Amino acid sequence: MSCIKKIALTDPLxxxxxxxxxxxxxxxxxxxxxxxxxxxxxxxxSRYKLKINKKDKFHAIVAWFDCVFSATDKKIVLSTSPYxxxxxxxxxxx
Numbered sequence: 001m002s003c004i005k006k007i008a009l010t011d012p013l014x015x016x017x018x019x020x021x022x023x024x025x026x027x028x029x030x031x032x033x034x035x036x037x038x039x040x041x042x043x044x045x046s047r048y049k050l051k052i053n054k055k056d057k058f059h060a061i062v063a064w065f066d067c068v069f070s071a072t073d074k075k076i077v078l079s080t081s082p083y084x085x086x087x088x089x090x091x092x093x094x
Contacts (some may be wrong), residue, residue, distance in 0.1 A: 001061050006037060006040045008035065012063075012092045012093060012094050013060075013092075013093040014090050014091070014092060014093070015090055015091065015093055016082075016086050016091060017062050017082045017091045017093065018082055019082050019083050021082070022062065022082060023052055023054040023055075023056045024050040024051055024052050024053060025050060026050075026081070027048045027049065027050060029046040029048050030044055030046060035067055040047065041078060060093045060094055061093075061094045062082065062091050062093055062094075063092040063093075063094060064079075064080040064081050064082065064089075064091050064092070064094070065089075066078065066079045066080065066081065067079075
């Protein structure tokens, strides 16, 4: 598999992941307020820890996003999490 290593490490896969495929908890790595964010805040480094909950092989890190719309009385959450109903956004697999 060494012949595809360079491509695999630089080109994320966009696909759907189910909760069954996850072996760890999740954690927030960046929170952005779209009304206040500055350009330089989008270039970031984040320290995080994941707790492994299931004994299995580790193949990748899965990334997704949630959008919270809170300008009205009723907060609306658009989640692309594997724990929610699948969306056309899918997931980024690193």
